[in-house]
Amino acid sequence: MNGLDQLTPIILTVITASTPLLFAALGELVTEKSGVLNLGVEGMMVIGALAAFAVTTQTGSAVLGMAVGALAGAGLALIFAFLTLTMLANQVATGLALTIFGVGLSALAGTGFVGIALTPLQKLDIPVLSSIPVLGPLLFNQDVLVYLSFAMVFAVYWFLNATRAGLILRAVGVSHASAHAIGLPVKLTRYLATLFGGLMAGLGGAYLSLSYTPMWAENMTAGRGWIALALVVFSTWRPGRLLAGAYLFGFITVLQLHAQGAGFAVPSQVMSMLPYLATILVLVLISRDKIKIMQNAPASLGKPFHSAK
Amino acid sequence: MIRLEHRGQHSQTMLYLSPLLAVVLTLIFGTIVFAILGKDPLVALYTFFVMPLTNLHGVSELLVKATPLVLIGIGLSIGFRANVWNIGAEGQLTIGAIFGGGLAIYFHDSDSLFLLPGMIVAGIIGGMVWAAIPALLRTRFNANEILTSLMLSYVAVLFLSYLVHGPWRDPGGYNFPETRLFPDAGTLPTLISGTRVHLGGVFALLVVFSGWIILSKAVIGLQLRVVGLAPAAARFAGYNENKLIWFSLLLSGGLAGLAGLSEVSGTIGQLIPTISPGYGFTAIIVAFLGRLHPVGVLLSGLVLALTYLGGEMAQIEIGTPAAVTGLFQGALLFFLLACDVLTNYRLRIGATRAERGGVA
Amino acid sequence: MFRKITLAVVAAAFALSTSVGAIAEENKVGFIYVGPIGDHGWSYRHDVGRLAIEKALGDRVKTSFIESVKEGPDAERVIQQLASSGHNLIFTTSFGFMNPTLKVAKRFPKVKFEHATGYKRSDNLSTYSGRFYEGRYVAGVIAAKMTKSNVVGYVGSFPIPEVVRGINAFLLGARSINPKITIKVVWVSTWYDPGKEADAAKALIDQGADIITQHTDSPAPLQVAENRGVYGFGQASDNLHFAPKAQLTAIIDNWDSYYVSRARAMLDGTWKSQDVWGGFKDGMVSMAPFTNMPSDVSKLAAETQAAITSGKLHPFQGPIKDQEGKVRAEAGKVLDDGTLLGMNWYVEGVEGKLPQ
Structure with a gap:
């Protein structure tokens, strides 16, 4: 037995802990890149978790469940988009209200699903490759949502940096006035970016209720939407760094549990602080280059846009 | 297609009319929701909005519930004006409660008149200390205060949990997670006997008034507004941005700390693992719903407090689950926020003339 | 001037409160839970116990509950709300509700209180827990x-x-x-x-x-x-x-029989403050x-x-x-x-x- 064999299960746990954060944060990253700050991630996640669970238990189709979970997240995002983009309501307050609304709605609609069990999502085993020692089970024997989360990191990176639509989205986020002046569809872009954020938060929720802990219980997101929001800031709006941030957070969370099991005599509350402290520490270390962050931060984040202003 | 047309100036009529419109829309929404749930909508809405206020106890509880929301909301709204995003008031509240409450626990057999003032000062300092960390990290290391202040909230709550589960446990309390009860000298006096309205309510009113003075009269108030509205102009005018960041965070942190101290000393009377049902986060809504204006914050704090009381009332009286409260609160906020915009814009339904002419 | 207005408001409030209070004549049992009943854990089991009362005693009592009540400043208000809205027997089902329950119990000597997992009792406040x-x-x-x-x-x-x-x-x-x-x-x-x-x-x-x-x-x-x-x-x-x-x-966790017996004792007038720590033997x-x-x-x-x-x-x-x-x-x-x-x-x- 070598150290690597011990590490494999730890990393597997880290993957499950990080995947919902990665989904939700990636969606929020795109939303924020377009200049919209949606603090309702927690609400969209929890409604996604319920919708995915409900549809999967009723129809037996996890794929349909995921799709509906994502759409449910997008549905809440649509309310947000209508209020903030069409009705120009304050984004911060609307986002927080969206969380209250989403948590309430899911709890109300989910009453009948409490205490129902569900078989966890099937692992997609990639033959041959998955039997490679250590790397095999890590990379080639995960469920479909884990693969999708990685794919989305690359897709978002590619979209933002290599496509014309991505360029438009970034331009809208930097200055909606200039973007509007040169004829870019500011409002449409922001609507789509917000909806994408909702889809991804919904998928993050679906991962929770279908794979991570296959069940429905009120408030089962337990604050993960907030962590996702913080991770977007941590990433300084770059997908690659977001991936690193989500896994750093997941890794420290799991590591402290292992440390406790190994008999580390530190109060458990202090152990539970570690992921938060580590995130702050790393943010401080990477934030020192002010110019670089300014380049990535969407300058008109959170500001309302009205074309006739 | 719904379009908004800029009015060019604030509509005074809509300033007062828009909250009414929001209430009407909420009532319609509520009627539908309660009807779907099989409850009599009229009874439900009465229970939700009116019943909590039909007796002295209800009114007093409204004030008690609104106190921390207003205290924190004022501090946050001043910072938000300068684009300083302190979303960690929950943590600052917690540390304020720990600092102030710690004093009461240490001097648990004291009857000194100085204990309470000392606790109040300690509470404010505690909040400021916790807010100073994001301020330092932002000004020295350029670390975004949204992340740092939020993360520090979790740390603060865990720290409180550690203290009350560990070293600060009540020695006579069978090792349960709670501290001793504060001595009388460490308890905020109640203002109306038979109710829980405590001195913290007076603090809140004083803070509303001072906040209004700061924003409308003081130089720093002007600077804060300019930084928020036009950062470039502010830099041009030679304002020290770092100074404003420190000011905003220390002020909002100190007020959150005061709110925390008021809660533990005014309503709870000891330290326990949960001292706030999320006041630090709810206060963010309060700040924006109040249009970042001190008087607005006072009103929105009362409105939000009412929705909590109404939600509890509805659970007791008509048996709606707690989830309905959240749903309903969310909807009310949506309507209030959306209608708010009508003070500056006119609603037009249908295409504009220009579009009909075929020009985009 | 301000004083006069305050007095008038207070007087009006009192008048209204007495008129509302007069309605309550039936027997009501109230519960407060620390979590949502959808947690499928602690609070859920207490709610199962509440439903057992409804089943066993039918029309003789009405039950109501408030869920997701945070331990802290809200607890006292909610317990008081239950006490003042005509509940004769109130179960507070989390350790953190101990001191708020004690405070409200003092104010409402005629209402009976039951606090789960705590250790402070009085003439109208019982404690109960499971072994x-x-x-x-x-x-x-x-x-x-x-x-x-x-x-x-x-x-x-x-x-x-x-x-x-x-x-x-x-x-x-x-x-x-x-x-x-x-x-x-x-x-x-x-x-x-x-x-x-x-x-x-x-x-x-x-x-x-x-x-x-x-x-x-x-x-x-x-x-x-x-x-x-x-x-x-x-x-x-x-x-x-x-x-x-x-x-x-x-x-x-099996609260059913305990809750039913306590509600029945309240109805029969035999309720007394006690400390119950029940195990297998008591069915808890x-x-x-x-x-x-x-x-x-x-x-x-x-x-x-x-x-x-x-x-x-x-x-x-x-x-x-x-x-x-x-x-x-x-x-x-x-x-x-x-x-x-x-x-x-x-x-x-x-x-x-x-x-x-």
Whole structure:
């Protein structure tokens, strides 16, 4: 037995802990890149978790469940988009209200699903490759949502940096006035970016209720939407760094549990602080280059846009 | 297609009319929701909005519930004006409660008149200390205060949990997670006997008034507004941005700390693992719903407090689950926020003339 | 001027309050829960008890509840709200509601209060709790028979006496069969976060535990046990359907008969303040069917349960040594309830140090 064999299960746990954060944060990253700050991630996640669970238990189709979970997240995002983009309501307050609304709605609609069990999502085993020692089970024997989360990191990176639509989205986020002046569809872009954020938060929720802990219980997101929001800031709006941030957070969370099991005599509350402290520490270390962050931060984040202003 | 047309100036009529419109829309929404749930909508809405206020106890509880929301909301709204995003008031509240409450626990057999003032000062300092960390990290290391202040909230709550589960446990309390009860000298006096309205309510009113003075009269108030509205102009005018960041965070942190101290000393009377049902986060809504204006914050704090009381009332009286409260609160906020915009814009339904002419 | 207005408002408020208060004539029983009834754990079980009252007493009482009441400033208001809206009997179902309940009980001497898991009582305030450690002892016996690695993983919430007592009882039960058993504990610093509870269970399995047990609210650790092919125990409810191959049994919180009897006592006028700490014997703690084990093990488990029920066996019967080797109970002695209530030390065999 070598150290690597011990590490494999730890990393597997880290993957499950990080995947919902990665989904939700990636969606929020795109939303924020377009200049919209949606603090309702927690609400969209929890409604996604319920919708995915409900549809999967009723129809037996996890794929349909995921799709509906994502759409449910997008549905809440649509309310947000209508209020903030069409009705120009304050984004911060609307986002927080969206969380209250989403948590309430899911709890109300989910009453009948409490205490129902569900078989966890099937692992997609990639033959041959998955039997490679250590790397095999890590990379080639995960469920479909884990693969999708990685794919989305690359897709978002590619979209933002290599496509014309991505360029438009970034331009809208930097200055909606200039973007509007040169004829870019500011409002449409922001609507789509917000909806994408909702889809991804919904998928993050679906991962929770279908794979991570296959069940429905009120408030089962337990604050993960907030962590996702913080991770977007941590990433300084770059997908690659977001991936690193989500896994750093997941890794420290799991590591402290292992440390406790190994008999580390530190109060458990202090152990539970570690992921938060580590995130702050790393943010401080990477934030020192002010110019670089300014380049990535969407300058008109959170500001309302009205074309006739 | 719904379009908004800029009015060019604030509509005074809509300033007062828009909250009414929001209430009407909420009532319609509520009627539908309660009807779907099989409850009599009229009874439900009465229970939700009116019943909590039909007796002295209800009114007093409204004030008690609104106190921390207003205290924190004022501090946050001043910072938000300068684009300083302190979303960690929950943590600052917690540390304020720990600092102030710690004093009461240490001097648990004291009857000194100085204990309470000392606790109040300690509470404010505690909040400021916790807010100073994001301020330092932002000004020295350029670390975004949204992340740092939020993360520090979790740390603060865990720290409180550690203290009350560990070293600060009540020695006579069978090792349960709670501290001793504060001595009388460490308890905020109640203002109306038979109710829980405590001195913290007076603090809140004083803070509303001072906040209004700061924003409308003081130089720093002007600077804060300019930084928020036009950062470039502010830099041009030679304002020290770092100074404003420190000011905003220390002020909002100190007020959150005061709110925390008021809660533990005014309503709870000891330290326990949960001292706030999320006041630090709810206060963010309060700040924006109040249009970042001190008087607005006072009103929105009362409105939000009412929705909590109404939600509890509805659970007791008509048996709606707690989830309905959240749903309903969310909807009310949506309507209030959306209608708010009508003070500056006119609603037009249908295409504009220009579009009909075929020009985009 | 201001004073006059205030007085007028107060007077009006009083007038209204008396008119509202006059309606209440029926018998009402109120509950406050710390979590949502949809948590499928602690609060859910209390609500099952509330429904039992409705079923047993029908039209004679009305019940109402408020869920997700945070311990803290809100609790006192909610309890007072129940008391002032005509509830004659009020159950406050979390430890953190103790002082608020006491305060309100003083103000409403005619209303009867029942506080779960606390220790402060008065003429109109009873306390009640379950001896869940009896169930944990039986679970320990089963675990000792089923483990191969001799390591049990315990997912804990917070290091409070209730949880520590459960850990110790489990270990004593296990060691009564197999003295080589040890327990590893991971604290998650929350009562309810399915994801984190699952992660803790995985960490424990990765460190060699082949039995998972928990003192947190969600069935997530049990699901992990099912998924990883080890055994586990249900918490609060029978959760066999969450883990058909993994659940050995479950320790069930059973408030039904207690709640019905107290509501009935209130109706009959025989309610008296008391302190009840009920176990198997009183029906407050019960075990789900013993599953996934050979018949000799389930027979042994049933015998252990019967012995505890009859009083022949006490889980905390000496000799009991703590981690430092200090004797806490001599052979033949039983730890008294006061010691059990405030237990803040591990018995020999629990790994790691108890956070103090």
